[in-house]
Amino acid sequence: MTVHFPEDAASDPGAAEDAATWRPLAEAARELVDLCVMSDVDAEEVRAAQADIEAAVARLRKVRRAQTMGMEYLAAGRRRPWGNPVIGLRNPIAPPLVVHSDPSGRVESDFHCGAAYEGPPGLVHGGMVALILDQILGHAVGAAGRPGMTGTLTLVYRRGTPLGDLRAEAWVDREDGVKTWAKARMIGPQGVTCEAEGVFILPRAVRERLGLPDGN
Amino acid sequence: MTVHFPEDAASDPGAAEDAATWRPLAEAARELVDLCVMSDVDAEEVRAAQADIEAAVARLRKVRRAQTMGMEYLAAGRRRPWGNPVIGLRNPIAPPLVVHSDPSGRVESDFHCGAAYEGPPGLVHGGMVALILDQILGHAVGAAGRPGMTGTLTLVYRRGTPLGDLRAEAWVDREDGVKTWAKARMIGPQGVTCEAEGVFILPRAVRERLGLPDGN
Structure with a gap:
């Protein structure tokens, strides 16, 4: 939630539905990021996990945006800071705040x-x-x-x-x-x-x- | 590579083998992080990708470190900055530099x-x-x-x-x-x-x- 742009939610009707789709994906990816540094499984298990991630990557790259989220939504005259690396609900780098x-x-x-x-x-x-x-x-x-x-x-x-x-x-x-x-x-x-x-x-x-x- | 601790590689046998195991995992996870903000596939595909990530998470969480990488390697008297969010080869947040x-x-x-x-x-x-x-x-x-x-x-x-x-x-x-x-x-x-x-x-x-x- 970016409370300093309160007007955005009202002008962005599909936002709630999109958030319900993408937020759980990013949450799973955040767990993965944590485990990349915290897991201590053996090499065979790491390779199997890597194959799982590559399967997810193959699915997600079937359709790629032409522009970053920031550029795209700016052009559309509205703003979804979902890609932001601190607050972005779609960004696994973000804690998110x-x-x-x-x-x-x-x-x-x-x-x-x-x-x-x-x-x-x-x-x-x-x-x-x-x-x-x-x-x-x-x-x-x-x-x-x-x-x-x-x-x-x-x-x-x-x-x-x-x-x-x-x-x-x-x-x-x-x-x-x-x-x-x-x-x-x-x-x-x-x-x-x-x-x-x-x-x-x-x-x-x-x-x-x-x-x-x-x-x- | 952290060139300001050149003594570490010599005192850390097994590092090369471990790096060969974990680096490709983190590289796959970096692609995933990018796609979390850049993919534009439909909701069904997102859910399938989420299931793949959750499978990887289930594998990796089977054995979890008791301490962070920084704490653990400090205690062992050597340093592997592999968890570092800027240079860490195991950290998907890191570009890495x-x-x-x-x-x-x-x-x-x-x-x-x-x-x-x-x-x-x-x-x-x-x-x-x-x-x-x-x-x-x-x-x-x-x-x-x-x-x-x-x-x-x-x-x-x-x-x-x-x-x-x-x-x-x-x-x-x-x-x-x-x-x-x-x-x-x-x-x-x-x-x-x-x-x-x-x-x-x-x-x-x-x-x-x-x-x-x-x-x-």
Whole structure:
């Protein structure tokens, strides 16, 4: 669910049916991704599993999109962020995060990072922390009506982020012309593990709607 | 290949055989991840593919590691970064990057990011750019004999990073006591898309070996 685009569900009538088809596929693939790093079966079993995956691949590649999901849905004038590597219900790379926002523009998400997200032993990869915080910073500026692409992203790592259940929070800190500053943090069982700040630049279409001048 | 730990291959007999077993599994799973976002087959075919994946999952979960790969190999006194989400040969989340270093400590990698890494339409997710640059910054400080955990990471996005063939480069900029500053950049067909700087803190064991005092 991307709560900063609430208008999409209404304008996308087949979405619920499509989600019911593709979500369980991605969920099975997420289990597979986890087992690729966590399984300890013998070589014969690995080869048999590989053959099963190749059968699935042969089925799915019978019809391939001409464009990525992002390009295709953008062209159709609507947006299904189902391919997104953090929140995408169709993307097995995504944990996926379900992001909630409140009317003030604060966003939050509780999620789980398993073994496939490991960097240092037992800890979430620092770059994965960056990926997740970048995503929810984007939700915060979107929720505040100031969507944009990341211009600058700064992360301060306070301690390792343990694998397991985690929480991410973000909010808009301030805005000035076409720039919006948002802050985020990752929270583990022992408290805040990483603090982030992002500077987002309003895209031209939004600048024009808000009557803001061009430039930085 | 993690060239900043060249001693591992020699001390890890069986690695080549294990890699020959698990690498093709992960490669098949990477194709599957891509198709989860790029396939456009009908619902019946999706359900059949899901059943194939569930068969693979049932095989692989027959024996599950008690610990993550990072924890297990750390305990065994050797390191196989095969679970790493950027370079891990067993991790379907990883493109994976193959990172090369030269004797001066410069590191570089040419790799491919497909549809599963998409953020804005047609572009690599900015957080994915951060994940990849964080990883190769770590290789740079490791290659220079100053390994460490990321303390601070700053990314400046110059333009969107198009999906497709990309290059990442990193090098050590300077060092002072327990801190090492490294820089990295992402390069697409039109040039540099993102510049990064990371500050890495030497772990205690390395400080003691180098005779450096504690603290920052």
